[in-house]
Amino acid sequence: MDTLIKLADIAVNMDLEPAEETAVVPQTLPSKIAPCGQVVGQPVGHLPVGHTVGQPQAAPHRLSRQEAKQRALGIFHATVSGNRTIPLLKTMLTTACERNCYYCPFRAGRNYQRVTFQPDEMADAFMSLYRAGMVQGLFLSSGIIGGGARTQDKLLDTVTILRQKHRFGGYIHLKIMPGAEQAQVETAATLADRLSINLEAPNEGRLHAIAPKKQFAEELVRPLQWLTQYRAQKPHLRHASTTTQFVVGTGETDLELLATAAYLHQQLKLARTYYSAFRPIPDTPLAHLPPENPLRQHRLYQASFLFRDYGFDLEEMPFTPSGHLPLDTDPKQAWAQVHLLESPVEVNRADREMLLRVPGIGPKGASAILAARRRGTLSDLNHLRAIGVETKRPSPYVMLDGKRPLRQLSLW
Numbered sequence: 001m002d003t004l005i006k007l008a009d010i011a012v013n014m015d016l017e018p019a020e021e022t023a024v025v026p027q028t029l030p031s032k033i034a035p036c037g038q039v040v041g042q043p044v045g046h047l048p049v050g051h052t053v054g055q056p057q058a059a060p061h062r063l064s065r066q067e068a069k070q071r072a073l074g075i076f077h078a079t080v081s082g083n084r085t086i087p088l089l090k091t092m093l094t095t096a097c098e099r100n101c102y103y104c105p106f107r108a109g110r111n112y113q114r115v116t117f118q119p120d121e122m123a124d125a126f127m128s129l130y131r132a133g134m135v136q137g138l139f140l141s142s143g144i145i146g147g148g149a150r151t152q153d154k155l156l157d158t159v160t161i162l163r164q165k166h167r168f169g170g171y172i173h174l175k176i177m178p179g180a181e182q183a184q185v186e187t188a189a190t191l192a193d194r195l196s197i198n199l200e201a202p203n204e205g206r207l208h209a210i211a212p213k214k215q216f217a218e219e220l221v222r223p224l225q226w227l228t229q230y231r232a233q234k235p236h237l238r239h240a241s242t243t244t245q246f247v248v249g250t251g252e253t254d255l256e257l258l259a260t261a262a263y264l265h266q267q268l269k270l271a272r273t274y275y276s277a278f279r280p281i282p283d284t285p286l287a288h289l290p291p292e293n294p295l296r297q298h299r300l301y302q303a304s305f306l307f308r309d310y311g312f313d314l315e316e317m318p319f320t321p322s323g324h325l326p327l328d329t330d331p332k333q334a335w336a337q338v339h340l341l342e343s344p345v346e347v348n349r350a351d352r353e354m355l356l357r358v359p360g361i362g363p364k365g366a367s368a369i370l371a372a373r374r375r376g377t378l379s380d381l382n383h384l385r386a387i388g389v390e391t392k393r394p395s396p397y398v399m400l401d402g403k404r405p406l407r408q409l410s411l412w
């Protein structure tokens with residue numbers, strides 16, 4: 001089969017995610033599960049904490065002919081390290097798989113035409129697109145054939161050919177296969193810019209219900225631990241950042257997901273945890289389940305950012321008795337309503353950590369406030385606006401030079 005036809009075949013069935021680490025706010029919140037749990041559809045977690053899903057967004061972007069042609073091959077614009085946006089080819093070495101994850105379109109036994117690339121064939125295909133100016137980076141995954149270690153070897157062979165034979169120095173995001181060996185994972189860490197190992201579920205029991213052939217601790221968590229150890233042992237080496245993804249909506253609670261995410265961020269220093277709202281795929285064992293509400297996915301992103309970037313602990317998340325986050329309020333707002341309405345934060349004295357707890361104040365806003373305080377007293381909402389801090393959301397929760405902001409007083 002022609003190389004481009006094969007790439008297009010993979011792209012259609014992989015239903016690729018349009019970006020990774022993108023700052024673009026989507027018009028809608030689509031999401032599906034792709035092979036080995038890759039997020040498909042725009043991850044909404046890139047929205048800043050406190051933004052509301054459903055707010056008016058920019059009009060949907062109409063694809064140009066060139067963009068449509070790129071998408072058909074699995075190429076889209078992704079924001080990668082350093083906020084650089086590049087055209088990224090997201091593809092697979094093979095869409096054949098011997099495993100049977102219940103959510104996956106490529107699971108063994110599903111009636112589907114499989115496509116396979118050899119490592120040198122994939123490297124050549126990528127370099128042809130690169131030389132034609134169509135791509136600058138690669139996201140490479142695979143179905144599993146002959147075991148995880150054997151499949152990982154093929155992925156590593158592909159990246160080694162790109163790095164050594166073709167001298168490709170650009171962005172590579174490589175998947176780690178369940179069953180990969182420690183030496184393979186360490187080699188991958190030095191070849192790729194980003195590695196991802198998808199946990200899919202928050203614990204062994206939940207994983208068994210949706211991917212009975214995957215072993216949670218041995219196959220999925222352990223490689224993440226190896227990477228953390230390897231970074232600590234070899235700090236002088238250039239290491240790939242690590243991410244993971246969870247399927248959301250097959251019975252697990254938000255508390256389960258976020259407890260595991262807290263461990264991943266705080267103990268294993270993961271760069272990102274992705275949440276992918278479940279959507280049923282025909283001819284799979286979970287085809288009868290309803291699709292998950294994308295708003296739940298959004299709330300999970302907001303909560304995980306709170307303890308990754310804002311200093312919150314898991315125990316501070318506003319879980320309902322059933323272990324879920326409220327859908328109607330973002331978690332930072334929900335926390336502030338309980339803790340800050342009666343005890344507002346004095347903007348002129350609060351430390352950075354406390355400023356970050358105020359809805360509407362993020363890392364940039366906190367820095368701007370700290371800098372402005374060195375020049376004088378902030379006594380009016382206009383002073384906040386002048387330094388680029390929005391005032392609508394913070395105003396119920398702050399004091400300015402000992403007084404509640406006028407806007408809040410006018411509401412009483």
Ligand code: SF4
Pocket residue numbers: 034035036037097098099100101104105106107108142143144211
């Ligand atoms: S192991 Fe195979 S069946 Fe499971 S998610 Fe990956 S590609 Fe799909």
